[in-house]
Structure formats: C-alpha cells, structure tokens
Amino acid sequence: MFSFCSEKKSYPNLISEEIKYxxxxxxxxxxxxxxVYKKTTTKEIKKSTTIKSTDKKHPWDNAYSEEKANSILNEIASTITPMADNYSDDQLTPANSIRLSGLVNNFTKSQMKEYKEKDHITTEKSGLDLINAKISKYELINEKNEKIVLDSDFLKINLGGLEEKNGKVLEGIGFETMSMGKFEFFKINGFIDIEVSLPTEYEIEEFTKEDIGKNITIDNAKIKLIEFDGDVFHFEKDATIENEFDFYLEGISQNYNTIEVPKSIYDKFRNNQGLNYVEFIKKYSTFGINDSKLKLEKEHVCIVRADDNLKKVYLYAPSKKKVISKIIHIPVAISVK
Structure with missing residues (x-):
C-alpha cells in the first residue's frame, strides 16, 4: 500500500536508493x-557536507544599481571597437566575420588587491554576466559594393582579459563574432547599431519541503513544486515557454543535474515505483514512452538532483521589468590588406 507524507502530495513517497550502474x-x-525512471522515483539521504551559506554571496547580489548599469553601458559605448575576424594574416584571404570588443571598469577591490600582489586577477561572477545584446540595425558594404547580410542579430557575451588604460585596470568584454554567410571582405564600411541591456533587479522565489503543492510564476514560467525530499526536488512547468530562471541551493554545493520528463510519463513512473530492470522492461509498453503525441505535450516535470541534502532552494531570474538599455552606434571601417 502506498503511503503519503502530506495531504499536498499526490504521489507515493520517493524510494530511498543510491542509483548504481x-x-x-x-x-x-x-x-x-x-x-530516467530510477532518477524520477528515487532519492538519496546523504551524509551532509554542507557549507555555511554566509560564505558565499547569492547570485542576485551581483545585480548592478541603475547608476552602475548606466556607467557600464556608457563605458562599453566609448570603448567598443569593430575588427575583422576569421581571416589569414598573410592578407591573401578575405575575412568573413566581424567581432566587437570593449573595456569596462568592473573589477572589485579584492580583485585589484590580487592584481597588485600577484599580477593576475581571478575571474569572479559579476553583473556583466547578465548583459544581453542584439543587433538593432546595420548597413555594411564590402569592396565589391555588396550589401552584407549578417547571419543573426543575437550577440552572446564573452568576458575575459584586462588592459591598463589611463591609470585604471579595465576588464575586457567581447561580443560574439558576427558571421556573414557567403559574403567576404578585404575592406568593409558602414555601421552597426547594437542594443545592450542590463537588469538591475531579480525575481526571486524560494522552496522548502513545506511548500509542496505551491504555485509560483517566475520569468513568465508557471511553476508548481511537487516533490522536495533528500537530495531532489521536482517541479511542474510549461515546456513551451522559454525562460531564464536558475537555481540556488542554500547552504550546499551548487553542483546538480536536471532531467525533464513529460508529465504523463512522470505520473506513470511515480505510480509504478520500485521496479527492477526486468520488471520495467515487462511494463515498458504501458508507459507510452514512444508515443508520438509526447512531442506535443506542454506540461513537463523537471527533476533536480543535488550533491547534498536540500534545505532550501531559490529560483531566480533577471527581472525584465527593471532593465537599463542603450543603443550603441558603431561606425565600421575595416581593412585587412
């Protein structure tokens, strides 16, 4: 007979078992x-190796103030430089992409102290990790008078490197290389306008084992907690909605892995717990794992398994309601020979 540990729960208790294979x-x-079946239906009660949560900042502590965000965007605008990428130094091969790079005054006091003492800087997470950028407008002409068409308007951010300038040590910020398909150039002229944005607040929600059955909305995703036990938590979500929320596991290592299971399969797994491999194969056809309709199923369950026993889990995402944005106009005049 199944036992239920809470009126809020609608599934049997997870089986305490170490998965070995x-x-x-x-x-x-x-x-x-x-x-996947075993990961869906089991938990582990682990010997605790917790760290004090006060030893680390929460990720949302990295958010910039509006003043700092504006300063960062202005620094990018004043230092950003276009350059040719993916070409040969022999000046005989044309380039077929452009990259953008800039500098910002972003290093912390502890990083600057490290630089003075050891002549290097250890990378830390910062508000720069939250930058979003996209191309809003461009016009580029090569030496053949061809109008260049870029492959994408989305720009990923690459952080790294440093440069001393005007008595300051500045952090390098690069934007993903902009490819142009069949087009090439030895010379290219025109402009690129990019929209760069930084959130200044986070959406934050928290779960504990007392919150099973709780519904929340974060980054437009509707979330329902359906399991929180041992080293795992499970939540239901709409798989058709794109979102950018992440997890922070309070007081323990941030190492975890996730899998997603269609809700209909999850229900069948949870209500048929405790099967060994042979028993699972015998019942395989009843689970509907190969049903073509699964691709259309909106509701999925996300299963998160941590390296330690969970106490509190935060879901967090940059707020789209509190964002500082700037259009940066970049003149382009590049020659590779």
Missing amino acids: SDDDFSKQKFSDYL
Whole structure:
C-alpha cells in the first residue's frame, strides 16, 4: 500500500536508493529509459557536507544599481571597437566575420588587491554576466559594393582579459563574432547599431519541503513544486515557454543535474515505483514512452538532483521589468590588406 507524507502530495513517497550502474548496462535494451525512471522515483539521504551559506554571496547580489548599469553601458559605448575576424594574416584571404570588443571598469577591490600582489586577477561572477545584446540595425558594404547580410542579430557575451588604460585596470568584454554567410571582405564600411541591456533587479522565489503543492510564476514560467525530499526536488512547468530562471541551493554545493520528463510519463513512473530492470522492461509498453503525441505535450516535470541534502532552494531570474538599455552606434571601417 502506498503511503503519503502530506495531504499536498499526490504521489507515493520517493524510494530511498543510491542509483548504481556500469558502462556495460547501457548495452541493455531501453536502459537509458530505465535510468530516467530510477532518477524520477528515487532519492538519496546523504551524509551532509554542507557549507555555511554566509560564505558565499547569492547570485542576485551581483545585480548592478541603475547608476552602475548606466556607467557600464556608457563605458562599453566609448570603448567598443569593430575588427575583422576569421581571416589569414598573410592578407591573401578575405575575412568573413566581424567581432566587437570593449573595456569596462568592473573589477572589485579584492580583485585589484590580487592584481597588485600577484599580477593576475581571478575571474569572479559579476553583473556583466547578465548583459544581453542584439543587433538593432546595420548597413555594411564590402569592396565589391555588396550589401552584407549578417547571419543573426543575437550577440552572446564573452568576458575575459584586462588592459591598463589611463591609470585604471579595465576588464575586457567581447561580443560574439558576427558571421556573414557567403559574403567576404578585404575592406568593409558602414555601421552597426547594437542594443545592450542590463537588469538591475531579480525575481526571486524560494522552496522548502513545506511548500509542496505551491504555485509560483517566475520569468513568465508557471511553476508548481511537487516533490522536495533528500537530495531532489521536482517541479511542474510549461515546456513551451522559454525562460531564464536558475537555481540556488542554500547552504550546499551548487553542483546538480536536471532531467525533464513529460508529465504523463512522470505520473506513470511515480505510480509504478520500485521496479527492477526486468520488471520495467515487462511494463515498458504501458508507459507510452514512444508515443508520438509526447512531442506535443506542454506540461513537463523537471527533476533536480543535488550533491547534498536540500534545505532550501531559490529560483531566480533577471527581472525584465527593471532593465537599463542603450543603443550603441558603431561606425565600421575595416581593412585587412
């Protein structure tokens, strides 16, 4: 008989079991599906190796004030430089992409102290990790008078490097290389306008084992907590909605792994717990794992398994309501020969 630990729960208690397998197991029929089944229906009660949560800042502590965000965007605007990428130094091969790079005054006091003492800087997470950028407008002409078409308007951010300038040590910020498909150039002229934005607040929600059944909305995602036990928590979400929320596991290592299971499969797994591999294979056809309709199923369950026992979990995402944005106009006049 199944037992339920809370009126809020609608599934049997997870089975306390360490999942063990060998490389040879993956040669077995449907073993990868069986492994998902085991991860869905089990938990581990681990010997605690917790760290004090006060030893680390929460990720949202890195958010910039509006004043700092404006300062960062202005620094990018004043230092950003376009340059050719993906070409040969022999000046015989044309380039077929452009990259942008700039400098910002972003290093912390502890990083500057490290630089003075050791002549290097250890990378730290900062508000720069939250920058979003996209191309809003451009016009580029090569030496053949061809109008260049870029492959994408989305720009990823790459952080790294430093440069001493005007008595300051500045951090390098690069924007993803802009490819241009079939087009090439030895010379290119025109402009690129990019929109760069920085959030100044986070959306933050928290879960504990007392919150099973709780519904929240974060970054437009509707979330329902359906399990919180041992080293795992499970929540239901709409798989068709893109979102950018992340997890912070209070007081323990941030190492975790996740899998997503269609809700209909999750329900069948949870209500058929405790099967060994042979029993799972015998019942395999009843789970509907190969049903073509699964691709259309909106509701999924996300299963998060940590390295330690969970106490409190935060879901957090940059707020789209508190964002500082700036359009940066970048003149382009590049020659590679």
